[in-house]
Amino acid sequence: MSVLKKLVTLMRGSVREIGESVVDANATRIYEQEILDAKHNVAQARSDLTSVMAKEMQSAREIERLRGEVTRYEGLALEALNKHEEALAEEVAGRVAELERELDEQTKAHATYAVQVARLKELIKGAEGKIREHERQIVMAKTTESVYRATRSIADSVDGTGSKLLNAKESLERIRQRHEDLSDRMTAAEQLDREVGSKALEAKLAAAGIGDDADRKASIMARIRSRAQGADTPAASAGDGAADKA
Missing domain, CATH: 1.20.5 (Single alpha-helices involved in coiled-coils or other helix-helix interfaces)
Incomplete structure (x- = not known):
């Protein structure tokens, strides 16, 4: 059982290392995707903000309507009193009470909408600022990564035993050696021909x-x-x- 637990732990460690290596190898891409996700969330928050702002405007119009109704019914109640219509005036007063209760609810809702709008605006503003900062950072990260790649490429081409320039030098040296070997072979052939070949006989x-x-x-x-x-x-x-x- 102890060995099995150690094997399971080893597998978990291997999976973690593989995951971390994949994340490290794609860190820039992941960072860029996270910025895109954040921008999508901000866009969704903007859509939600427009909905709340629309409700705020609707509640403001409803408040104005209710206030107008309250004023109108209060005038009607006053007119009924002037005509000694007590019962009718009380009925109108009941209607005014209903309108005022509805007006109170709409006023509270309007205040809530206003708070939500202000809060969403502040959050969106802050999120957009952070996104712009992260976009600048991702540009810098990509630029730095490009510089590192170029530096590593130059280092691989110039320095080290396996560099491309060293390999090119070795190739050139092999070409020179091949040419020298060919020249030596031609010289040896001519010398041999002069010593033992047809030229040697002609010379004799x-x-x-x-x-x-x-x-x-x-x-x-x-x-x-x-x-x-x-x-x-x-x-x-x-x-x-x-x-x-x-």
Whole structure:
């Protein structure tokens, strides 16, 4: 039984923690909805206020009517007395008494309506002021939350081992390493080709004076020598002629 109670307590604690985490995660939304509910309640109070004000105006008109009736019947009772109609005057006086009782009730009701109107107006005014203050607070809360999100985003992008900029730097470093590896591979391939490939064989043939390149080189050198000898021969002949004339 003790273990079962502890399990039940644990479950209750878990439910409470989950509930609190949900509330914390949606605190701004809940706050905003509470403000909307308060505004709805104020709107309903305004509707109730208009009803009470209407009853207050109706009672005021009824008071005026009853006062007029009392005045009229009092005049009729006075007229009956002047005509020595005692019984009729007493009957009219009874009617005046009824009207005055009704007038007293309407006066009390009117006073009650007036108090209710004043109280509702004061409550609505105070509630609207608080709602405006809460609306300012919710705007500030949203702004602050946006700043926190932006700050956290910047921090995640700049600081920390898992930041986006650090990941970008690592990606760039991997690209550079890949490029260096590719360049090294190309250089190694060229070097290997020069050492053991077709280029190596061509180089050995050229060094031994064998092949098209060797023949081309020899022919070019022979052509150059021939041109050099041709340039020297006229100059030598001119020198020999001058010696003979002397």
